[in-house]
Amino acid sequence: MPREKKPQSYYDDIKKKFAEERDLRLAYRPEGTSQFTSELTGELAKYALDPFAGEKPEREPINDTVEVLFIGGGFSALLTSARLREKGVESIRIVERGGDVGGTWYWNRYPGVACDVVAYDYLPLLDEMDYVPVNHYSRGPEILGHCQAIANKYDLYDLAVFHTTVTSTVWDEEEQLWHLHTDRGDHMRAQFVICANGTLSKPKLSKIKGMEDFTGHSFHTSRWDYEYTGDDLSNLQDKVVGIIGTGASAVQAVPELAKQAKELYVFQRTPSSIDIRDDWPTDPNWARKLKPGWQAKRRERVLQLSELSPEKKAEMDALPREEKIRRQENANIDYMMRIHKRIDATVKDPQTADALKPWYMFMCKRPCFHNEYLPSFNQPNVHLVDTHGKGITQINPTGPVFEGQEYPVDLLIYATGFEVQKTGIYNQITGKGGLNLEDKYADGVRTLLGIHSHGYPNLFIMGGYQASFQFNLTDMLQTQGDHIAACIDYVRQHGLRTMDPTEEAEEWWVQEVINHRGKTSRNEECTPGYYNFEGESNRRQDGNYNGGFRQYFTHQGEVRKRMAENFEFS
Numbered sequence: 001m002p003r004e005k006k007p008q009s010y011y012d013d014i015k016k017k018f019a020e021e022r023d024l025r026l027a028y029r030p031e032g033t034s035q036f037t038s039e040l041t042g043e044l045a046k047y048a049l050d051p052f053a054g055e056k057p058e059r060e061p062i063n064d065t066v067e068v069l070f071i072g073g074g075f076s077a078l079l080t081s082a083r084l085r086e087k088g089v090e091s092i093r094i095v096e097r098g099g100d101v102g103g104t105w106y107w108n109r110y111p112g113v114a115c116d117v118v119a120y121d122y123l124p125l126l127d128e129m130d131y132v133p134v135n136h137y138s139r140g141p142e143i144l145g146h147c148q149a150i151a152n153k154y155d156l157y158d159l160a161v162f163h164t165t166v167t168s169t170v171w172d173e174e175e176q177l178w179h180l181h182t183d184r185g186d187h188m189r190a191q192f193v194i195c196a197n198g199t200l201s202k203p204k205l206s207k208i209k210g211m212e213d214f215t216g217h218s219f220h221t222s223r224w225d226y227e228y229t230g231d232d233l234s235n236l237q238d239k240v241v242g243i244i245g246t247g248a249s250a251v252q253a254v255p256e257l258a259k260q261a262k263e264l265y266v267f268q269r270t271p272s273s274i275d276i277r278d279d280w281p282t283d284p285n286w287a288r289k290l291k292p293g294w295q296a297k298r299r300e301r302v303l304q305l306s307e308l309s310p311e312k313k314a315e316m317d318a319l320p321r322e323e324k325i326r327r328q329e330n331a332n333i334d335y336m337m338r339i340h341k342r343i344d345a346t347v348k349d350p351q352t353a354d355a356l357k358p359w360y361m362f363m364c365k366r367p368c369f370h371n372e373y374l375p376s377f378n379q380p381n382v383h384l385v386d387t388h389g390k391g392i393t394q395i396n397p398t399g400p401v402f403e404g405q406e407y408p409v410d411l412l413i414y415a416t417g418f419e420v421q422k423t424g425i426y427n428q429i430t431g432k433g434g435l436n437l438e439d440k441y442a443d444g445v446r447t448l449l450g451i452h453s454h455g456y457p458n459l460f461i462m463g464g465y466q467a468s469f470q471f472n473l474t475d476m477l478q479t480q481g482d483h484i485a486a487c488i489d490y491v492r493q494h495g496l497r498t499m500d501p502t503e504e505a506e507e508w509w510v511q512e513v514i515n516h517r518g519k520t521s522r523n524e525e526c527t528p529g530y531y532n533f534e535g536e537s538n539r540r541q542d543g544n545y546n547g548g549f550r551q552y553f554t555h556q557g558e559v560r561k562r563m564a565e566n567f568e569f570s
Helices: 008-028 042-048 075-086 140-153 248-260 284-288 294-305 310-317 321-346 350-355 437-441 473-493 503-515 530-535 549-561
Strands: 063-071 092-095 166-172 177-182 187-195 200-203 217-220 240-244 263-268 382-386 394-396 399-402 411-414 418-420 428-430 459-461 499-501 567-569
Touching (some): 008 321, 042 217, 063 075, 075 092, 075 140, 075 187, 092 187, 240 248, 263 399, 321 350, 350 382, 428 437, 473 499, 473 549, 499 503
Parallel strands (some): 063 092, 063 187, 166 428, 187 459, 217 411, 240 411, 263 382
Antiparallel strands (some): 166 177, 394 399
């Protein structure tokens, strides 16, 4: 049965509502990204402590030289290390702030943690590891175990250094080596350095008046305190719990908290879009019949599904720009109104249902997929405190305060997210001529492929700005890892010492990024969130490459084909 065709006025009215909600948010917090802090020192230092590592083992400072050093031990480091091992690189060190490999999946162990991307696409190196995920969507413990298995298979634990934070990375032109110092007194040197600290890795907190004075127990979702809650959260049965934030972490944690907490208060500033999560156990018969190369073929099929057929592309290209945008926006609105209908059909209280409806375009904020989050609000012990875009701005010693009402809680959980795509999150990176990378970026991010930056020889950046954005991040990281391994192999095979992108190659890529951003005003029309720098205006080059994932992959290959043109070697 064909869908009812709606008049354009219907879509225009909804767009107007989107704009009103965005303006409401911006009026409350015009300071943009500075409304958060990730400098967790003093009274806030406890929110950055590692609750999973136990006692930090004593060791002597390290003073040595390796060929390749990774800053960070998540999928970026693991994927690239695997490819380097295949090319015969033996001297590989991972330096990791946490107590093990895993990155995001080491830190995020909150109850209910799972990946929102289908496991057969998300978990990398499945062929190499001869592994098939247990479920259609993998849970956090399985993903962490997969990371550890990769590290074991490729002998990455031998030189790895955990419980250690790189604090400075300085290029020595005379030695043609990177000198790295850490918070453990280490002085390491490396020919190649790969910044693999992750796209979402440094926890941040909203700046809320009085948060240091709270006398109950509190922690950030990425530092979950199971000693307090109990492994099964049963310690919360006589506790009143509050959680600030309703993003991806909260969406997964709230249903688990709701099952055990005496009372649960969910403090919401902006609701997430919640779609259905079709999950099921992996069929062992299907898994048994998989042929070598199955994951690469599957990823290619997924990519093709996101691309227009030649006929459809020609049809869209023939449309006037305004009509093309109108059709895209209307389809987006139809999708979001389906999300609204699901909320109405699931949440019994009409007022709560209305409060949970997201009023913005799909992908303005990170989409979420969950089957239990919305039904949680039907439980009598679960209370939504909708702050109508304002957020919690005050916390008393006993709990959060909103519009004069205090909410006393025993436990306060911050689901307030992370710093996004920062290259040196704890680390000062200094290249040729003593130029700090942050100072170079002060007038705009400048890279080649989001991976190389002129004046920083043998330095590679993974998951940073000016690279392609993919919801399945590991697919993009795999292409970057393959590219970096090929570059290092090129230097080794040709008896070279360093590679540094030329200024011309870097300028070409900056213009590529600019040319593929800002084609519409969608970014500034979105409600504030980390996808659009909390509503701040930003330079067109300070973001991701939006020319398409296949084109990004193609550009990587083209850059490698013309190494002599794109890089200076020594």
